[in-house]
């Protein structure tokens with residue numbers, strides 16, 4: 513118990529003094545996961561909306577596939593991206609393995625299905641409600657999809673927050689493709705895993721505290737957004 | 747207000763129209779013509795197929811049998827508008843809801859703004875133009891939906907129980923609006939379960955019973971001397 517409270521004191525000092533090593537790790541985590549979320553949104557949102565509104569063969573199968581891919585194990589995504597990016601792999605020529613870029617790619621692949629599947633649900637629900645009205649007003653499929661995305665923008669914002677939460681908290685994928693190199697590809701989760709096994713608990717705890725704080729903030733933001741939009745727009 | 751220019755979406759002609767759903771019959775063998783300038787009321791008990799018939803007439807629902815044509819064409823004309831029983835409004839201001847509909851119809855700029863102002867004034871919602879549409883009361887939402895449809899200056903306006911959720915005063919106000927829209931040349935087809943309202947408004951009555959068009963007559967004749975026992979029973983029941 514003594515070790516725990518000592519570690520906690522040291523961890524608090526790391527956070528309070530904004531220890532540079534600690535700050536770099538947090539900053540890289542945020543950079544990788546925010547970039548991955550932005551990229552996944554660019555693919556996932558339109559994909560989700562297209563599946564919700566579009567009429568094309570294989571639509572049902574795609575929905576099932578996306579829902580299944582929501583539960584992709586991060587280590588498996590890491591392994592696949594590792595194989596693609598490794599020197600001998602099809603994309604080896606880019607030489608991005610063990611760089612933050614590789615970590616962004618892995619997290620993007622991990623959360624794109626999540627964002628697509630959740631946005632499909634949001635847009636499909638709205639489409640069920642709006643369909644006849646929008647058809648009556650003469651909206652084509654594409655213009656209807658844009659209208660639905662805009663009208664559900666607050667729900668979709670919480671979808672993005674969910675994607676970001678998943679990315680920032682995952683460890684398996686970034687560990688494999690980033691390599692957990694000190695000062696280069698070390699993020700919060702991989703550092704916690706490594707430092708805990710090495711017995712350096714203060715840094716691990718300090719990062720753990722930050723990670724929990726981020727997850728709490730994301731959830732609070734999501735709830736606040738929903739509530740605010742409900743009051744403002746009904 | 748500008749008059750409604752004549753366009754080619756009339757008459758609407760249904761021949762032997764049937765709508766089925768998983769083996770159940772919702773509409774059967776409906777022959778009906780909606781002619782220019784008329785104000786037709788579709789009457790019938792709950793579940794008799796009134797809303798379904800409106801959807802078919804508006805081209806939102808393809809009949810499973812029979813044919814429908816609009817001014818001889820088989821595609822839904824763009825200048826027909828519908829107010830649904832439950833208003834579907836977008837998450838934006840009242841004015842922006844009308845602007846959205848006008849934009850889809852290709853009406854923008856000053857012309858759009860003047861029509862928005864006109865339409866909101868017509869339904870008594872001008873003061874609420876900037877209010878978010880979905881936080882309006884049920885009756886205000888219904889009137890906004892009516893304003894949005896009217897702003898399109900439709901050739902035909904379909905209304906599905908537009909006064910069902912309104913108090914008597916608001917209900918009479920909507921009736922006046924519908925009468926005004928009709929007086930400016932729009933052909934109106936409306937469902938209602940309010941007999942008094944039907945009597946005040948109707949030129950023509952279409953009576954549905956269990957998915958069949960049982961009677962179509964001028965309003966006067968229908969209310970005074972229904973030709974079928976189903977219609978007589980319906981009028982009798984509603985009077986009780």
Ligand SMILES: Nc1ncnc2c1ncn2[C@@H]1O[C@H](COP(=O)(O)OP(=O)(O)O)[C@@H](O)[C@H]1O
Nearest residue numbers: 767771772790791792793794795796797798799
């Ligand atoms: N999409 C649908 N699926 C199954 N049944 C339907 C559907 N739409 C309408 N019905 C049924 O068709 C009948 C007529 O419905 P509707 O046209 O809404 O009647 P009304 O407007 O006269 O009350 C009802 O029995 C209703 O349950």
Ligand SMILES: [Mg+2]
Nearest residue numbers: 796797798831
């Ligand atoms: Mg109905």
